[in-house]
Amino acid sequence: MGAYxxxxxxxxxxxxxxxMFVTFILPYFETGGILAPAYVVLQNHASPxxxxxxxxxxxxxxxxxxxxWDYLSQLLFHGNWGYSWKNQQTVWxxxxxxxxxxxxxxxxSLVITVLIALPLGTYQASRRNSIFDYSATxxxxxxxxxxxxxxxxxxxxxxxxxxxxxxxxxxxxxxxQIFTDPKAFILPVGALTLLNLAxxxxxxxxxxxxxxxxxxxxxxxxxGCNQRRVLSHHAFRNALGxxxxxxxxxxxxxxxxxxxxxEVFNYPGIGYQTVNAAQYLDIPTVxxxxxxxxxxxxxxxxxxxxxxxxxxxxxxxxxxx
Amino acid sequence: MTIGESATHGEYGxxxxxxxxxxxxxxxxTFAAFVPLWRQxxxxxxxxxxxxISVVYIIVIFLISFLGPVVWHTNQTNQAAxxxxxxxxxxxxxxxxxxxxxxxxxxxxxxxxxxxxxxLGVLSGFVTIVIGTLYxxxxxxxxxxxxxxxxxxxxxxxxxxxxxxxxxLVTVFQRTTVSLILIIGFIGWFGNARIIRGDALLxxxxxxxQAARAMGGGRWHIIRRHVFPNSVSNIVTVSTFAVADSILFxxxxxxxxxxxxxxxxxxxxxxxxxxxxLANGFxxxxxxxxxxxxxxxxxxxxxxxxxxxxxxxxxxxx
Numbered sequence: 172m173g174a175y176x177x178x179x180x181x182x183x184x185x186x187x188x189x190x191m192f193v194t195f196i197l198p199y200f201e202t203g204g205i206l207a208p209a210y211v212v213l214q215n216h217a218s219p220x221x222x223x224x225x226x227x228x229x230x231x232x233x234x235x236x237x238x239x240w241d242y243l244s245q246l247l248f249h250g251n252w253g254y255s256w257k258n259q260q261t262v263w264x265x266x267x268x269x270x271x272x273x274x275x276x277x278x279x280s281l282v283i284t285v286l287i288a289l290p291l292g293t294y295q296a297s298r299r300n301s302i303f304d305y306s307a308t309x310x311x312x313x314x315x316x317x318x319x320x321x322x323x324x325x326x327x328x329x330x331x332x333x334x335x336x337x338x339x340x341x342x343x344x345x346x347x348q349i350f351t352d353p354k355a356f357i358l359p360v361g362a363l364t365l366l367n368l369a370x371x372x373x374x375x376x377x378x379x380x381x382x383x384x385x386x387x388x389x390x391x392x393x394x395g396c397n398q399r400r401v402l403s404h405h406a407f408r409n410a411l412g413x414x415x416x417x418x419x420x421x422x423x424x425x426x427x428x429x430x431x432x433x434e435v436f437n438y439p440g441i442g443y444q445t446v447n448a449a450q451y452l453d454i455p456t457v458x459x460x461x462x463x464x465x466x467x468x469x470x471x472x473x474x475x476x477x478x479x480x481x482x483x484x485x486x487x488x489x490x491x492x
Numbered sequence: 493m494t495i496g497e498s499a500t501h502g503e504y505g506x507x508x509x510x511x512x513x514x515x516x517x518x519x520x521x522t523f524a525a526f527v528p529l530w531r532q533x534x535x536x537x538x539x540x541x542x543x544x545i546s547v548v549y550i551i552v553i554f555l556i557s558f559l560g561p562v563v564w565h566t567n568q569t570n571q572a573a574x575x576x577x578x579x580x581x582x583x584x585x586x587x588x589x590x591x592x593x594x595x596x597x598x599x600x601x602x603x604x605x606x607x608x609x610x611x612l613g614v615l616s617g618f619v620t621i622v623i624g625t626l627y628x629x630x631x632x633x634x635x636x637x638x639x640x641x642x643x644x645x646x647x648x649x650x651x652x653x654x655x656x657x658x659x660x661l662v663t664v665f666q667r668t669t670v671s672l673i674l675i676i677g678f679i680g681w682f683g684n685a686r687i688i689r690g691d692a693l694l695x696x697x698x699x700x701x702q703a704a705r706a707m708g709g710g711r712w713h714i715i716r717r718h719v720f721p722n723s724v725s726n727i728v729t730v731s732t733f734a735v736a737d738s739i740l741f742x743x744x745x746x747x748x749x750x751x752x753x754x755x756x757x758x759x760x761x762x763x764x765x766x767x768x769x770l771a772n773g774f775x776x777x778x779x780x781x782x783x784x785x786x787x788x789x790x791x792x793x794x795x796x797x798x799x800x801x802x803x804x805x806x807x808x809x810x
């Protein structure tokens with residue numbers, strides 16, 4: 172297990188370096204090259220000398236590999252994520268302010284999604300090709316087909332402006348408002364849940380369907396287990412394996428989905444900040460947020476693999492050998 | 493395993509039923525194996541009523557978008573001329589679906605935007621499939637160091653939130669029709685490459701690939717004649733979903749104001765413009781298009797699921 176963990180950590184670090192390389196190299200393709208951000212930050216009328224001074228101050232004139240190493244060593248040895256050109260504060264302080272806001276939104280919505288999707292998918296699989304299965308499938312396909320922003324906008328129009336008059340989340344304040352003022356978060360959390368529901372419950376349905384044709388399920392039925400026990404003890408537990416892996420891979424998607432929700436409900440979170448930073452060519456901010464999200468995802472994948480061992484002992488044995 | 497079986501069926505199918513022992517030929521279950529493979533698949537596909545309705549719907553939408561403007565010409569590019577129309581006019585005999593905020597005829601604009609959305613969706617889906625298939629095939633077939641390196645690169649792309657990557661790429665590169673096709677195509681291939689790689693890994697170890705190798709078949713020969721044909725089922729299924737995803741990505745870009753630049757338009761940009769008037773009750777600008785759009789994605793998804801069923805070997809043997 173120890174050797175396996177070390178190998179996984181090394182692999183994760185390599186992935187981290189590749190992500191950093193990709194994010195690092197992208198600004199070079201900008202029309203105007205690596206100096207393009209200087210023109211955006213200093214406005215369009217900046218004199219060439221001011222642009223040059225800005226570039227020199229931020230190390231933009233150094234060769235690529237020097238910049239890459241500078242950034243990496245600052246990050247690894249000093250925990251320095253850089254300084255945002257747009258917000259005039261450290262990238263770390265932006266992340267500390269906005270990531271918890273998105274994180275609570277995403278986590279609560281993920282928990283609700285899982286609580287709905289797993290039973291729904293299992294039930295659909297057990298009543299395959301029934302009226303219920305067909306209507307649930309059609310509904311979920313519609314949810315999959317709605318563009319995220321349209322769903323959010325319609326929810327906002329119907330339930331906030333139209334009927335019910337539910338409040339929308341406040342734009343500022345603490346990240347823990349979601350617990351103190353839950354009513355304001357019904358709409359964004361609901362929207363994010365609906366957005367992820369289709370994918371996850373479809374996945375659960377096919378996972379359970381795969382399990383239901385296995386020999387051990389037939390054996391359980393032959394022994395006289397009733398349908399409910401077969402589902403809860405044999406099918407559900409074995410279908411959880413793929414679901415756990417998918418949840419690990421799901422993390423970046425969760426941040427992406429939250430981005431649209433934040434944009435529509437005007438709830439400044441980390442996705443909102445990234446969009447603004449990207450359009451402003453605020454390279455340090457985009458770089459920092461992307462890298463931190465990558466770290467989250469890598470940890471998520473690692474936890475998923477370890478969680479898989481908890482659910483399914485066979486995997487644990489293979490991992491050890 | 494399942495894919496290997498499908499290949500065996502294919503070979504039986506071409507030989508026909510002449511060599512089958514007489515008693516078995518009466519048995520329906522066995523007889524199914526002697527019907528040509530593509531015909532069995534077509535039959536399973538046609539049994540799915542939703543899939544047929546979906547195919548018809550998709551064809552109708554394509555025809556309306558591409559032939560509609562040829563038959564029924566409306567001004568969709570001249571902003572100055574459009575201003576002579578009534579803006580935000582509700583549906584009437586003169587404007588079947590009303591007009592939008594700039595005075596463009598909404599029905600004509602749905603067709604006009606559809607041309608771009610559908611073209612971009614299909615072409616980006618195609619880019620996605622080409623990259624994903626090549627990448628997955630090479631990675632799965634080569635194995636060893638090449639596989640490890642390619643998969644770690646894939647992991648890195650998968651761990652960046654896809655919308656962040658999309659937004660960064662769109663802001664960095666100049667937005668044109670071609671660059672949007674390439675960018676959206678580039679965004680979508682990661683998951684597909686992983687699926688195709690799984691296929692390639694499996695197939696290259698199956699008996700017929702080993703036999704081909706033993707007889708001196710080179711790598712490209714095995715990829716071309718064995719690995720690729722036997723993973724076609726997954727490639728076809730995955731490409732339908734790729735088209736749906738590409739259209740959705742383009743729509744999201746349109747919402748963020750990063751869709752196709754004027755004077756062209758796409759459905760995402762149209763929905764975005766219309767959504768600003770959602771509270772004013774200009775329903776004709778958003779609901780008809782929204783329904784057409786959502787049903788299109790649903791239809792593509794149904795076709796994808798039906799294709800997956802049609803290629804499913806377990807279902808062939810009934």
